[in-house]
Every structure is written in structure tokens, then in C-alpha cells.
Amino acid sequence: MSEDRYLTFALGKGRLANKTLELFEEIGITCEEMKDKNSRKLIFVNEDLRLKFFLAKGPDVPTYVEYGAADMGVVGRDTVLEENRNVYEVLDLGFGKCRMCVCGPASARELLLHHERIRVASKYPNIAKDYFYNKKHQTVDIIKLNGSVELGPLVELSDVIVDIVETGSTLRENGLEVLEEVCPLSARMIVNPVSMQMETERIKDLVGRIRARLEEKRV
Numbered sequence: 001m002s003e004d005r006y007l008t009f010a011l012g013k014g015r016l017a018n019k020t021l022e023l024f025e026e027i028g029i030t031c032e033e034m035k036d037k038n039s040r041k042l043i044f045v046n047e048d049l050r051l052k053f054f055l056a057k058g059p060d061v062p063t064y065v066e067y068g069a070a071d072m073g074v075v076g077r078d079t080v081l082e083e084n085r086n087v088y089e090v091l092d093l094g095f096g097k098c099r100m101c102v103c104g105p106a107s108a109r110e111l112l113l114h115h116e117r118i119r120v121a122s123k124y125p126n127i128a129k130d131y132f133y134n135k136k137h138q139t140v141d142i143i144k145l146n147g148s149v150e151l152g153p154l155v156e157l158s159d160v161i162v163d164i165v166e167t168g169s170t171l172r173e174n175g176l177e178v179l180e181e182v183c184p185l186s187a188r189m190i191v192n193p194v195s196m197q198m199e200t201e202r203i204k205d206l207v208g209r210i211r212a213r214l215e216e217k218r219v
């Protein structure tokens with residue numbers, strides 16, 4: 001396809017987007033427009049490199065990429081797994097490292113061991129369902145929450161939670177602990193399958209340059 005076509009990136013708003021833009025800058029891809037914090041603009045363009053960027057809510061990033069509204073995206077693995085969209089995961093960016101865990105009061109350990117029918121609160125009902133039903137073969141009731149999930153066991157909404165643990169301080173401050181690890185997490189780059197075919201060279205080149213930069217930083 002022609003070099004004139006824009007490659008569009010959807011970035012999950014917040015820390016991951018900032019880290020991604022830093023990384024792009026390190027390989028010479030800048031987007032000055034995006035640095036203006038007062039701007040209400042939603043789409044940013046680098047005319048020279050024929051790139052466009054937009055910021056979206058994390059869980060919407062795989063949606064934009066699946067439908068081809070963005071060729072590529074950067075979002076946490078938690079979101080990639082939860083949304084389960086038809087996208088290719090091409091690169092682990094290595095930042096935003098944390099873990100998806102089953103957490104709760106120490107007393108809930110017993111309930112997990114004996115495969116009891118427990119209540120599990122989570123912002124990630126699909127990940128929780130997959131873990132309990134397909135990996136542990138334990139029938140549970142999943143309760144979807146939208147945040148502050150640690151409240152679940154504290155107010156007796158649920159026995160345990162499935163949530164992200166980074167430093168562990170939210171758990172500690174609320175008398176909860178990690179009971180089981182579901183999977184490790186970090187930021188991932190995802191690509192629309194059709195874009196991958198139509199823009200193979202540009203995407204491969206870009207992913208290759210980012211990978212090389214990440215390797216340089218690792219040594």
C-alpha cells in the first residue's frame with residue numbers, strides 16, 4: 001500500500017500512553033501536538049511520518065484496533081485478555097508490569113482449596129471466569145465491579161477478588177493478601193489483522209525498531 005496512508009495508533013489514556021510516547025521519542029517518532037496539556041484535541045498527527053495518534057479509554061483500545069479504526073494500539077495485557085478481540089499481539093513493551101491475582105482475607109484460602117462455590121468480585125469478569133472455570137474447574141459466582149474492587153471482601157459483597165496487584169500496598173492497607181496468581185501483566189502492542197497484511201513492511205519496521213530500543217535499554 002502507498003506510503004501516503006496514515007498509520008493510526010490508539011493509546012490507552014494515562015501512564016501507559018505517556019510511557020509509549022517516551023519510547024516513540026527515543027526512536028525518533030515525536031508528536032509535538034500531543035505535548036500541549038491544555039489541548040482538547042483528540043487526534044494528533046505527525047505529517048512527516050504519516051502517523052496519527054489518539055488517546056482512548058483502555059478497554060476501548062482493542063475495539064478500535066479490531067475494527068481497523070486504528071491500525072495499532074498499546075494497552076495492558078489485562079485489557080487484551082478481558083476484551084478478547086480479534087487482534088494480533090506483536091510486542092511486550094515491558095513496562096506497566098504487574099500481576100493479575102486472586103486476593104482476599106487470609107481466611108479465604110480455605111475456600112479456594114476446597115473448590116467451594118464462592119463469590120468473586122472483579123473489574124475483569126472474563127479473566128476471572130476463565131481462571132476459575134477453565135483452569136481451576138471451580139464453579140463460582142462472578143460479580144462485576146468498576147473499580148475499588150478491594151471493597152468487595154471488606155463489605156462482604158464477595159469472598160475474594162480478581163484484580164491487578166502492582167506494589168501490593170492497596171491490599172496491605174486493607175488487610176487483604178494475594179491468594180493465587182492468575183498471570184503476569186505488562187503493556188502490549190496490538191495490531192489489526194488486515195493492517196498487518198496491507199502494511200506489513202511499515203509495521204514490521206516500526207515493531208523492529210521499538211524491539212531493538214527495548215533491548216538496548218535492557219542491557
Ligand code: PRP
Nearest residue numbers: 147148149163164165166167168169170
Ligand atoms: C489498581 C488495582 C488495585 C491497585 C493495585 O487500581 O485495581 O486496586 O491499582 O495497585 P497496588 O498493588 O500498587 O496497590 P486503580 O488505581 O487503577 O483504580 P481502581 O481501583 O479504581 O480500579
